[in-house]
Amino acid sequence: MTEKKTKTEEMTFEESLRALEELVKELETGGLDLDKSLEIYQKAIVLRDRCKKILEESERKVQKLMETANGTEKSEFNVSR
């Protein structure tokens, strides 16, 4: 369970969204018993929250890539306004 949770938290937005869509399809196909559908529901909620979190967190990097003698170097980039 803990391992699974870590995995979801590492998923990209696209991966989470695809997984969420798959689960919804599975739920909608029907023929599932209550236990199984509750299990899927719980997974879907985790994925939904993951997607929401990615969308809502506006933290992101803008960096500048420079070539150096040892290869490349990244540094923070600020636009001069």
Added chain:
Amino acid sequence: MAERLTVTQFNERINSVVTSTSNVHNITIVGEIAAITGSSAGHFYPILKDNESSIRCTLFRYAASRLTFRPEVGMKVTVFGSASYYVKGGSLSFNIESMMPYGKGELQAALEELTARLLSEGLFDAERKRPIPAFPDTIGVVTSPTGAVIKDIIDTTARRFPVSILLAPAVVQGDGAAASIVKGIELLNFEGVDVIIVGRGGGSSEDLSAFNTESVVRAVALSKVPIISAVGHATDRTLADRAADVYAETPTMAATLATRDRVEEARNIYNLNLRISHSLKSIMDITRSRFSQLDMRLSSKNAKETIEKQKMNLNQLIMRSDNILIGKMNLYRSKFDIFEAKLDPRRVADRVNQYIMTLDDISETMDASINRNIVNLDRNVLSLSQRLDGLDPTKVLGRGYSFIRDADGKTLTSVLQLKKGNDVEIRMRDGIALASVKDVKKNDRKKD
């Protein structure tokens, strides 16, 4: 005594003169290409001339890679560079940093030639275009670090979707622009970004020339990472725009193409969420109704009803079997009635009379036919006995005939049945004579 130098010393002295003389450096020359040769290392050695003189030139590989056209003999060009002395060979040449076709006509012709060549190589083919990933983690940008382009891209992505940006600062116009753009594309490929935007703000078509160089177009086409170009304008697209996977008219549009709208995605997730709760609700409803059906079937009132129902069924069954029995009995009874009626004495007497009458008819017919037969028989017998009289052999014997029998009493009809010495008996009308055959003679007539 005059100074004596080695060849090398002399050549070095000329070299120092050439290097230190500023008026042979950073010069622009106009001339016609009289000849041009290339080396396997990628360097070119053109000879430029005018009406009176010529000069050997060197076009090193790095400079050759920035050319926007293929230099050919007879072409008039403008070159920029410096005089350079080759000490070992003692030769002077003009080291070309950049070379452009001379005049607008030549520029245009050179661009057309490059376009045709890259087109025939398939660099602009639609089949080469790759899809842009929907949700990139990092967008690489090759552009000037100071222009409006990077600002627009950062602002647009910030508004649309949280995504990281990695800028490869580049010179986008003037000398060195092509090389710096190529380098930026290569570095971002190496960094493994998800998509690259190659961008440039507005400018005259001369300012776009770096994006029409062969090296930049090839770098765009060869990039492993999909490229969105936002260089030219709708009316003036560059070759880099044509080689890119997607062309955007502005940097803002390029950033829009590289990202999804956060609000739209949130709505999408909201809809998925709705669908989850709907299906879960319907699963719950189904489960509940299944449970309540079971519950109803288990209630005591229901059990009583069931027993009543079973009792009714049983009664119906009993009634039905009674009915069957009664039916059978009625059937037998009616069969018996028919049988009894058949035994009624009056009906029997009628039957007997009928039989008798029939019998009478039959015997009458029989009598008549028998009588007829007897008459016929009498007549037949008479005629037969008359014919029999004629056949009586003894009557024939009376007319002088006799017949012969052998020892076994068998009547003989041919002399062939006789041999000399055989004993025979001769039968005549009134008795028998015993005789023995003296000789046998057969008639000659074939008819016998």
